[in-house]
Amino acid sequence: MEQSIVILLSVLDGTLRVSTPLVLCAMAGLFSERSGTVDISLEGKLLFSAFAAAAVTYVTGSPWVGMVAAIAISFSLSMLHGFACVTHNGNQVVSGVAINILASGLTVVLGIAFFRQGGQTPTLPKDARFTPIELPFAEALDSIPFIGQLYAQVISGHNILVYLAFLLVPITSWIVFKTRFGLRLRAVGENPKAVDTAGIGVRAMRYKALAVNGVLCGIAGAYLSTAQNAAFVREMSAGQGYIALAALIFGKWRPKTAMLACLMFGLLDAIAIRLQGVMIPGTETEVPVTLIQALPYILTVILLAGFIGKAIPPKAIGIPYVKER
Amino acid sequence: MTNQSSPSSAGTAIELSGISKAFGPVQANSDVNLSVPKGTIHGIIGENGAGKSTLMSILYGFYEADSGEVFVNEKKVSIRNSNDAIATGIGMVHQHFMLVDTFSVLENVMLGAESGEVLKDSIKKAETELTRLEKEYGLHVPIHSLIEDLPVGQQQRVEILKALYRGAEILILDEPTGVLTPQETDQLFKILEALRDQGVTVILITHKLREIMAITDNVSVMRHGTMVAHRKTSETDREELAELMVGRKVRTKADKQKAQPKETKLKVENLSVFDQFNVARVDNVSLDLRAGEIVGIAGVSGNGQSELLEALSGIEAVSKGSFTLGDITIDADNPKNAKEMRDLGLAHVPEDRLHLGLVPSFSAHESSILGYHRDKEFNGPILSKVGNIVNYCARIMNDFDVRPQDPSLKSANFSGGNQQKLILAREMDRDPPILLVGQPTRGVDIGAIEFIHQQIIAMRDAGCAVLLVSVELEEIMSLADRILVMFEGRVVGEIEADKADEKILGLMMANAHKTSPDGEITA
Numbered sequence: 001m002e003q004s005i006v007i008l009l010s011v012l013d014g015t016l017r018v019s020t021p022l023v024l025c026a027m028a029g030l031f032s033e034r035s036g037t038v039d040i041s042l043e044g045k046l047l048f049s050a051f052a053a054a055a056v057t058y059v060t061g062s063p064w065v066g067m068v069a070a071i072a073i074s075f076s077l078s079m080l081h082g083f084a085c086v087t088h089n090g091n092q093v094v095s096g097v098a099i100n101i102l103a104s105g106l107t108v109v110l111g112i113a114f115f116r117q118g119g120q121t122p123t124l125p126k127d128a129r130f131t132p133i134e135l136p137f138a139e140a141l142d143s144i145p146f147i148g149q150l151y152a153q154v155i156s157g158h159n160i161l162v163y164l165a166f167l168l169v170p171i172t173s174w175i176v177f178k179t180r181f182g183l184r185l186r187a188v189g190e191n192p193k194a195v196d197t198a199g200i201g202v203r204a205m206r207y208k209a210l211a212v213n214g215v216l217c218g219i220a221g222a223y224l225s226t227a228q229n230a231a232f233v234r235e236m237s238a239g240q241g242y243i244a245l246a247a248l249i250f251g252k253w254r255p256k257t258a259m260l261a262c263l264m265f266g267l268l269d270a271i272a273i274r275l276q277g278v279m280i281p282g283t284e285t286e287v288p289v290t291l292i293q294a295l296p297y298i299l300t301v302i303l304l305a306g307f308i309g310k311a312i313p314p315k316a317i318g319i320p321y322v323k324e325r
Numbered sequence: 326m327t328n329q330s331s332p333s334s335a336g337t338a339i340e341l342s343g344i345s346k347a348f349g350p351v352q353a354n355s356d357v358n359l360s361v362p363k364g365t366i367h368g369i370i371g372e373n374g375a376g377k378s379t380l381m382s383i384l385y386g387f388y389e390a391d392s393g394e395v396f397v398n399e400k401k402v403s404i405r406n407s408n409d410a411i412a413t414g415i416g417m418v419h420q421h422f423m424l425v426d427t428f429s430v431l432e433n434v435m436l437g438a439e440s441g442e443v444l445k446d447s448i449k450k451a452e453t454e455l456t457r458l459e460k461e462y463g464l465h466v467p468i469h470s471l472i473e474d475l476p477v478g479q480q481q482r483v484e485i486l487k488a489l490y491r492g493a494e495i496l497i498l499d500e501p502t503g504v505l506t507p508q509e510t511d512q513l514f515k516i517l518e519a520l521r522d523q524g525v526t527v528i529l530i531t532h533k534l535r536e537i538m539a540i541t542d543n544v545s546v547m548r549h550g551t552m553v554a555h556r557k558t559s560e561t562d563r564e565e566l567a568e569l570m571v572g573r574k575v576r577t578k579a580d581k582q583k584a585q586p587k588e589t590k591l592k593v594e595n596l597s598v599f600d601q602f603n604v605a606r607v608d609n610v611s612l613d614l615r616a617g618e619i620v621g622i623a624g625v626s627g628n629g630q631s632e633l634l635e636a637l638s639g640i641e642a643v644s645k646g647s648f649t650l651g652d653i654t655i656d657a658d659n660p661k662n663a664k665e666m667r668d669l670g671l672a673h674v675p676e677d678r679l680h681l682g683l684v685p686s687f688s689a690h691e692s693s694i695l696g697y698h699r700d701k702e703f704n705g706p707i708l709s710k711v712g713n714i715v716n717y718c719a720r721i722m723n724d725f726d727v728r729p730q731d732p733s734l735k736s737a738n739f740s741g742g743n744q745q746k747l748i749l750a751r752e753m754d755r756d757p758p759i760l761l762v763g764q765p766t767r768g769v770d771i772g773a774i775e776f777i778h779q780q781i782i783a784m785r786d787a788g789c790a791v792l793l794v795s796v797e798l799e800e801i802m803s804l805a806d807r808i809l810v811m812f813e814g815r816v817v818g819e820i821e822a823d824k825a826d827e828k829i830l831g832l833m834m835a836n837a838h839k840t841s842p843d844g845e846i847t848a
Contacts, residue, residue, distance in 0.1 A: 180439040180447070187425045187436050194423040198437025198487075199408035315426070323387075 005146065011270045012154045017228060018273075019266030020165045021046065024220035025244030026251070026258045027165075027172045028213040032078075034176065034253060035209035036189040036316040040096030041081055042217060043241025044103030049074040049221025051107040054121040054232035055114060061128050063226045071218030077103070078214030079207075086206045089320030100241075108234050119234040121225070130159035130227035161223045166259070168216070173255040185209055189314035192321040202321045239297070246300045252311050265296045336363040337399055338495050338526035339384070344393035346379055353379040355550050357393070361495075361543075366517060366527040368537040368558070371547030372570055372770040373741060377530045378420075380547070381497050385417045386410040397495070416488025420500040422480050426473040430466050430483050431455070434490050451490065458489050462519045478509035485516065495526045502536060506625050507798065507831030514540045532570075532771070534563045535799070546570055571772045581782045584806040586618040590759050590790035591637070591671075595646035597814075598632045606632040608814035609646065614759065619781065619791040621805025621822070623798060625834050629814035630794045631676055634763050637792070638673035639666035640681075650759065667696055672752040676763030676794065678741075682748045685737035689727075690718035692736040693751050725750035726776060742773030749777060753784055760784055763794045778804060798827050812836040818846050 025042045032039040049070035057066030077099055084090040084098075108119040115121055135156035141148035176182040188195045188205040196202050224240075225232045243265050251258025272292035280287055339361040346354040354376045361367045371377045383390045386404040395402055397413045404410050410417070424433050431451055439447040455468050466475070466482050475483070481501060488496055498517075502510045517527050517540060529541060537544050538558065546554045546569040554569050568574055591614040598607040607629045614620050622630050635641035637648060639655075639662045647656035650669050655661050661669070673696075675681035683692035694703055694714055703714050718732035725746045727739070736744065745765065752760065762781065766774040781804060785791050795801050801808055805822045810833035818833045818840060832838040832848055839847050 178444055180442050180444060183432060183436060183439065183444060187428065187432075190425045190427055191423070194425050194433070194436070197407050197417070197419065197423040199406065199411055200437050 005149070007274065009149055009153045011267070011274050012150075013157075014270030014273055015263060015266040016154065016158060016162055016166075017266075018269045019262045020162045021220040021223050021228070021240055022244045022247060022262035022265055023165045023169065023259055024216050024223065025241055026248045026262050027168050027255060028216035028220070029245055029248045030172060030176070030253060030255060030258060031185070031209045031216070032206075032213040033248065033317055034189045034314055035185050035206045036192060036314055036319065036321070037081070037085055037206055037210060038092040038096065038318045039081070039210075039213060040093055040245065041077065041099035041103075041241075042244055043237055043239065044096075044100035045074040045077050045214065045217040046221050046224065046241045047100075047107055047235070047237040048077060048103040049218045050225040050236055051111065051121070051221075051232045053218075053222035054124065054225035055111075057124055057128050057226050058115075058122050063124075063128060063130050063222070066226050067219065067222035070222040071215050074218035074221060075211065075214035078210040078217070082207050082210045085320060086203050086210070089322055092318055092320075104235065107232070111232065111234070121232040124226060124230045126230075128226070129230055130161055130223070132157045132159055133163075159223075159227045161219060161227050164219065165223070169255050169259045176255065181208070186314070189316055192316050196321075196323070206321075243296055243300065246304060249311050249313075250303055253314065265299075268292065268295045268299070337361065338363040338365075338397070339528070340396035340399070341380070341384070342394045342396070344380065344383060344390045344395070346383060346388060346390050352550050354383070354390070357547075357550075357552050359545055359552060360555075361526060361528060363398075363526050364521060364524050365542040366521050366529060366540055368541035368544040369528060369530045369547060370532060370534070370537050370544060370566060370570060372532060372772070373768055374770075375547040375570070376550040377547050378499060379550075381417070381499060381528070381530055384410070385415060385497065411491050411493070414492060414494040416485075416491060416493025416496050418481065418484040418488065418496065418498045418501060420503065422484055424472045424480060424483060427471060429471055430468045430475075430486075433472060433483055434468075434487050438491050454490060455486060458486055461523065462489070462516060464489075464516060476509075477504045478506070478512065481505070481513065482516070485520075489525075494524070495528070496520065497528045497530070499530045500532070501529070502531070502533065504626065506834050507827050508835060510536075534566055537566065538563060548572055567771060571770070573772075581804075582786070584618040584785065586615040586806070587788070589613050589615050591648060591650055591792070593637070593646075593648040596633070596636065596643060596648055597645035598629075598636045598641055599644040600632075605644075605814050607636060610811075610814075610816050611646075612809060612816065614790045614792055616758065616788050616790050617785060618806045619785050619793055619804055621801040621808045622792065622794045622811055623801045623808055623830055623834060624796070624811035626796045628811045628834075630796075630811050631763070632814075633811070634673070634676065634761050634792075634794055637666075638671065638675075638761055639663040663696070664699075670757050671759045671761065672755065672757035674745075674748055674752050674760070674762045674765060676767070678744055678748055679737075683736045683744060685735070687736050688733050689722070689736055689739065689747060690715045690732035693718040693721060693732070693747060695751070697751070697755070721750035721754050722747065724754070725780070740770075741767075742769040742777075745769050745777065746773065749780060753780065756787065756789070758789060760789050760791045761794075762791060764796065765793070766795075766797065766800060774800075798830055802827075802830070810834055820846050 025046060029039050029042050052073040053066040053070035056069035057063050081095050081099060084095040085092045111119040111121060138152040138156035142152035176185060184195060184200055184205055188202055192202045224236060247261035247265060248258045250261040272289055275287045275292060276289050278287050337360055341357060341359040344354050344357040357380055369377050382388050384395065386406045386409050389405060395404060402413050404413065431448065434455060435447050435451050440450050441447060459465055464482050464486055466479050466486065472480055501513060505513060521527055531537060541558045544556050544558050545552055546566060548570060593610060593612045596607055596610045597605050600606050610633060624630055632641055636643055642660055643655060643657050645657060647654050650671065653669060679685055683695060703710055715732045722730045727743050727746045727750065765777050765781065781791060793804055802822060802825055807819060808822055808825050809816045809819050810830065812834065817836045818838060829838065829846060829848060841847065
């Protein structure tokens with residue numbers, strides 16, 4: 001019993017850690033997709049900003065400066081996506097894929113050119129990373145079984161970006177459903193013509209959404225290389241941008257449900273990490289961790305194939321807005 | 326230029342002077358003048374492509390005029406976008422509603438006219454204001470319902486509310502009645518009259534003479550991008566307006582003799598068609614179609630007429646029931662595809678000519694043989710006989726007066742009326758025993774309508790069995806010998822054409838009519 005609670009707490013703790021970049025990316029995707037722009041380039045932005053964060057942090061010694069660089073890179077890529085898809089009505093998927101390929105190649109090339117470590121960045125010292133924060137009363141409450149332990153061991157002790165990511169969920173929800181910006185954002189993804197005739201600039205709205213998207217992806221990238229890990233490793237985003245996109249679709253483009261989907265993917269990931277090298281009880285074989293690691297991806301395919309009921313996307317998603325004639 | 330008041334006279338809401346606008350080589354508006362007195366309902370009538378919508382789009386800031394001046398309330402204004410138009414008090418109700426379907430009425434009304442960054446105050450303000458507008462003009466709409474849950478008539482009211490909420494004193498309505506039942510149209514007209522009585526100026530763009538006569542105070546007629554006449558509605562009539570629109574005399578009602586129906590050509594028994602969600606789009610429909618008669622199917626668009634036509638023509642599968650042509654019965658177990666149906670002598674003029682009738686990117690001669698492209702006449706052992714196809718196309722174009730008479734022109738480059746004539750020519754040329762026609766004159770000019778109607782009647786008189794689906798009641802009443810009304814996939818009533826009028830058909834279309842035990846239909 002004692003043992004299983006310890007395992008449970010550590011799995012939950014891990015869930016929060018691995019879900020964080022997913023949540024940030026899902027919120028980023030939510031803004032752009034709600035405005036009608038498909039953003040498959042979450043993956044590329046995540047990767048490129050992770051590289052920027054690690055590289056700049058290594059040079060300056062400050063993870064905050066690194067994060068600013070990560071946001072700048074991700075923001076620029078978002079604007080590039082906008083320039084192709086919003087200004088020039090390009091195909092959003094093609095533009096997104098192009099950004100992903102660009103990020104995948106350029107991070108390695110630049111990494112080798114700058115640091116000569118086979119595409120990696122040098123490992124960051126502890127004080128050049130986002131470090132865990134003890135929440136108040138964590139130590140005192142740790143003695144209370146379960147609830148206190150949950151607070152002390154699962155909720156407390158993460159770095160600031162984890163708290164930021166989860167705080168962003170209700171904030172996103174509030175922005176999208178309770179503000180003027182949100183109303184216009186949702187409208188522009190559903191019927192841009194209605195927005196245009198109401199005297200609101202469709203392109204400007206889509207650019208604003210992409211701007212928010214860029215910032216959030218940048219934070220996610222910084223988390224990956226300067227908080228969760230201590231260096232940039234090639235292809236370190238490992239499909240998390242796509243998983244976030246899938247979570248966004250499971251969550252039917254709603255912040256809270258998208259977060260739950262991210263947590264579900266995170267939980268599977270955390271279980272896989274926890275079971276690394278564990279024997280199946282009563283046998284000589286290890287738990288097939290690779291299978292569990294593959295679960296999020298298998299689940300993505302199965303769920304997308306229609307097991308979650310019909311996810312109705314914003315009506316105008318993927319369609320460039322062109323005025324008639 | 327009668328009834329044209331000078332710009333300086335009191336009480337002019339809109340004054341356009343010398344407006345011209347070209348799109349490439351096409352002169353959409355040339356030197357258009359218009360004067361609309363305040364607090365009146367002003368009709369603008371003209372055929373498709375006469376330049377009505379372009380003119381109004383200039384007024385609403387969608388396009389900028391190449392030359393000319395706009396005065397609103399006797400002040401010269403420059404309207405470069407919708408915001409400018411809204412600021413000068415102009416509101417527009419578009420033909421295709423500019424509403425967000427997944428938003429509530431309230432959210433749609435607020436959009437673009439919010440009072441602050443946070444919606445809370447906007448919502449409160451909009452609620453109070455909407456209640457006021459509702460009382461003042463009789464515009465009842467459930468403000469917290471989603472747009473997608475409302476019938477079209479109410480969606481249109483939301484568009485009007487949107488304009489009024491933004492303080493519009495001049496309301497432009499672009500073809501507002503196309504999607505409405507006659508009853509909804511009457512309600513709309515009541516609202517427009519209430520608006521006028523409160524001092525709002527209404528501009529009504531339409532191609533329907535009946536509406537102009539029913540509601541407007543003044544009417545301006547456009548033809549080929551120019552304003553050809555201004556009239557007081559009380560001093561003109563339908564014949565004069567039709568003549569002004571087309572530029573020659575036209576008959577507004579088709580001439581025809583009484584039908585001489587003969588043997589049954591098509592027998593439909595308890596036919597049902599289910600869609601992908603297993604909802605019955607066509608629900609247990611039975612009808613007989615005899616040689617030498619036109620059976621009209623009326624109904625508000627989307628009540629199963631399209632699916633019925635598609636099932637009969639072999640495009641859509643039959644789910645239940647059957648239909649019989651001669652000794653061949655088609656049901657769920659014995660399906661026939663569109664080619665097989667054609668081989669059985671069933672010709673089909675589809676409702677949506679650009680998607681089903683022809684291929685827009687094909688040249689006219691290629692489009693002119695679609696469905697008959699396997700004929701020996703058009704095919705050699707390997708290559709198609711292009712010469713034959715072009716000659717054939719030229720001949721049917723001549724027979725049906727398709728203009729321009731150029732078989733190599735791209736199908737998309739013909740006007741709607743000429744595309745339709747080309748399709749009719751193709752389907753009618755082989756004298757099919759059964760002809761299904763969907764919306765034969767949708768988006769077609771009044772001059773071409775006359776011709777198309779004559780051709781359909783000629784087919785009937787030659788012994789063809791014609792099934793006509795149309796949402797235009799005038800068309801159904803003037804062409805059909807018997808009228809069936811569809812509502813939610815069912816045939817809710819049948820009436821002889823000479824006993825039908827708009828009122829009774831309107832009630833049937835809303836399934837609000839009464840049927841006496843002996844089958845008599847009353848209001």
